[in-house]
Amino acid sequence: MKEKIAGIAILLVSCLLWSCQPSRTFSDREIILIPQVQKMTLGSSSFRFGENTEIVIRTADQQTIAENFSGLFGKSAGWKPKVVKDVAEGSNQVRFITTESLGEEGYSLDVTTRGIELKAAKPAGFFYAIQTLRQLLPAEIESSQKQEKTEWLVPVISISDSPSFKWRGYMLDVSRHFFPKEEVIQMIDFLAIHKINTLHLHLLDDQGWRIEIKKYPRLTSVGAWRVNREDKPWNSRPKQTADEKATYGGFYSQSDIKEIVSYAADRYINVVPEIEMPAHVTAALAAYPQYSCSGGPFTVLPGGVWPVTDIYCAGNDSTFLFLQDVLSEVIDLFPSKYIHIGGDEATKTEWGKCPKCKMRIKTEGLKNAGELQSYFIKRIEKFINSKGRVLLGWDEILEGGLPPKATVMSWRGTQGGIDAAKQGHDVVMTPGQPCYFDHYQGAKEEEPLAIGGFNPLDKVYDFNPVPKELDAESAKHILGAQANLWTEYVPNIKHAQYMTFPRIAAIAEALWSPKEVRNYDDFYRRIQSFTKRYDLMGIKYAKSAFKAGGKTPEPVKK
Numbered sequence: 001m002k003e004k005i006a007g008i009a010i011l012l013v014s015c016l017l018w019s020c021q022p023s024r025t026f027s028d029r030e031i032i033l034i035p036q037v038q039k040m041t042l043g044s045s046s047f048r049f050g051e052n053t054e055i056v057i058r059t060a061d062q063q064t065i066a067e068n069f070s071g072l073f074g075k076s077a078g079w080k081p082k083v084v085k086d087v088a089e090g091s092n093q094v095r096f097i098t099t100e101s102l103g104e105e106g107y108s109l110d111v112t113t114r115g116i117e118l119k120a121a122k123p124a125g126f127f128y129a130i131q132t133l134r135q136l137l138p139a140e141i142e143s144s145q146k147q148e149k150t151e152w153l154v155p156v157i158s159i160s161d162s163p164s165f166k167w168r169g170y171m172l173d174v175s176r177h178f179f180p181k182e183e184v185i186q187m188i189d190f191l192a193i194h195k196i197n198t199l200h201l202h203l204l205d206d207q208g209w210r211i212e213i214k215k216y217p218r219l220t221s222v223g224a225w226r227v228n229r230e231d232k233p234w235n236s237r238p239k240q241t242a243d244e245k246a247t248y249g250g251f252y253s254q255s256d257i258k259e260i261v262s263y264a265a266d267r268y269i270n271v272v273p274e275i276e277m278p279a280h281v282t283a284a285l286a287a288y289p290q291y292s293c294s295g296g297p298f299t300v301l302p303g304g305v306w307p308v309t310d311i312y313c314a315g316n317d318s319t320f321l322f323l324q325d326v327l328s329e330v331i332d333l334f335p336s337k338y339i340h341i342g343g344d345e346a347t348k349t350e351w352g353k354c355p356k357c358k359m360r361i362k363t364e365g366l367k368n369a370g371e372l373q374s375y376f377i378k379r380i381e382k383f384i385n386s387k388g389r390v391l392l393g394w395d396e397i398l399e400g401g402l403p404p405k406a407t408v409m410s411w412r413g414t415q416g417g418i419d420a421a422k423q424g425h426d427v428v429m430t431p432g433q434p435c436y437f438d439h440y441q442g443a444k445e446e447e448p449l450a451i452g453g454f455n456p457l458d459k460v461y462d463f464n465p466v467p468k469e470l471d472a473e474s475a476k477h478i479l480g481a482q483a484n485l486w487t488e489y490v491p492n493i494k495h496a497q498y499m500t501f502p503r504i505a506a507i508a509e510a511l512w513s514p515k516e517v518r519n520y521d522d523f524y525r526r527i528q529s530f531t532k533r534y535d536l537m538g539i540k541y542a543k544s545a546f547k548a549g550g551k552t553p554e555p556v557k558k
């Protein structure tokens with residue numbers, strides 16, 4: 001009896017202590033979420049995270065999500081909420097509750113003073129619930145140093161949320177400049193807080209081949225390296241001479257790739273590999289010149305050359321066998337449904353001269369070199385489909401007829417995407433304006449040298465991936481959109497971050513949040529506070545985005 005009373009007393013005292021902890025009520029303006037959520041109702045008071053807070057999960061996927069979240073406290077608070085399985089409901093818990101009705105990526109989040117409930121149907125939904133919860137916590141949660149003074153309060157709030165588009169992408173060109181595995185992994189973390197779910201890696205181009213292929217070791221021993229002309233402007237870099245060694249570059253081993261893919265998967269980011277063909281392949285031809293029309297020799301280009309006429313030979317069956325071998329290894333490494341085969345900017349002068357290509361045009365009954373490109377891509381599509389995957393390509397794959405099951409990435413404006421959607425093909429929108437993050441984001445004179453163009457924050461924010469020209473039926477084919485960071489003018493990861501942030505926040509909101517909650521002025525206010533997280537996470541971002549109120553300056557009248 002005595003023990004029972006003592007037990008009840010302890011319980012009462014600890015309850016009292018718990019509820020006596022100061023809490024506070026948050027105002028609307030303090031809730032800084034990016035991308036903005038679909039619906040939220042803010043209440044009064046708050047929930048306090050503390051050493052005894054438990055995160056209650058049921059499945060292995062939930063456990064990974066919870067452990068990663070708890071790990072943030074490990075650094076910034078100096079303690080970690082314990083992740084526990086299947087314990088009885090109590091106070092001071094964050095509970096994961098599977099709720100079938102919430103779709104692929106949707107979730108709800110209910111915070112009371114006693115505890116937090118996260119509901120989702122799928123692990124991705126729980127992941128996004130946790131990202132929102134993370135943003136409700138003080139920005140100091142992002143710090144890697146112990147924060148003595150921070151109170152880990154979250155407002156009492158009720159949120160229900162799900163994305164508008166299912167493709168929320170970011171492309172990193174790792175060919176023009178190479179970014180080591182660790183830098184890509186860090187970028188994945190930075191993308192994930194914005195609920196970006198696709199990382200497209202542009203793995204090869206004329207200036208470097210970046211992925212180990214076991215059957216063709218020269219692709220990386222030769223193709224990953226170029227002469228170092230980084231001291232010269234991109235478009236005036238002389239080619240490698242006979243007495244020079246190629247020392248500048250790098251590549252991902254297959255084990256690096258596995259690590260990147262699995263790190264991304266734990267953050268609900270699908271990594272889409274791009275294996276360019278038939279053009280933008282000088283690095284491959286430097287290693288294996290036999291797959292060109294002329295036979296070479298070639299060297300990996302240290303900078304820009306235009307046009308590049310050395311492309312794969314479409315008349316030679318061994319080219320296709322080579323590409324199938326490469327794609328087989330790639331497909332084994334990347335679980336992605338989509339395999340990107342490039343297809344852009346193929347200058348076909350060599351095909352016009354090549355006896356094998358001419359023969360192919362004849363035997364296949366093709367009209368011209370344009371149709372030969374379509375033959376090339378369709379033949380590769382058959383192979384990709386035979387492996388259970390979907391071919392994705394730049395909008396040039398429309399020319400000469402789309403492969404029957406292909407998905408199109410529309411980059412030369414939106415027209416390619418409109419045509420493809422009308423033909424019943426899926427589309428990812430990535431028009432140069434405003435999706436190219438290699439373009440300027442502020443006044444030229446004040447920005448680091450960029451390729452050109454002008455895609456400021458407000459233009460990115462206002463992007464609607466669904467063109468007016470599409471009726472409701474065709475509009476369903478627009479999977480979403482993607483920001484592309486080409487890196488001719490981006491020599492290191494800090495510069496890549498500068499070009500990416502804060503514009504990625506703008507596109508993330510354009511792709512996630514419904515029209516009703518989207519408002520540029522409000523976003524502009526939120527993103528300025530949000531940069532406190534960027535600072536604490538060590539993200540370099542363009543402060544220049546905040547000049548002129550983040551609005552595109554009026555063109556100067558002459």
Ligand code: TNX
Binds near residue numbers: 345411436
């Ligand atoms: C066009 S977009 C390219 C890239 C360049 C980019 C520069 C596309 C499919 N091809 O090779 O890097 O412009 O903005």
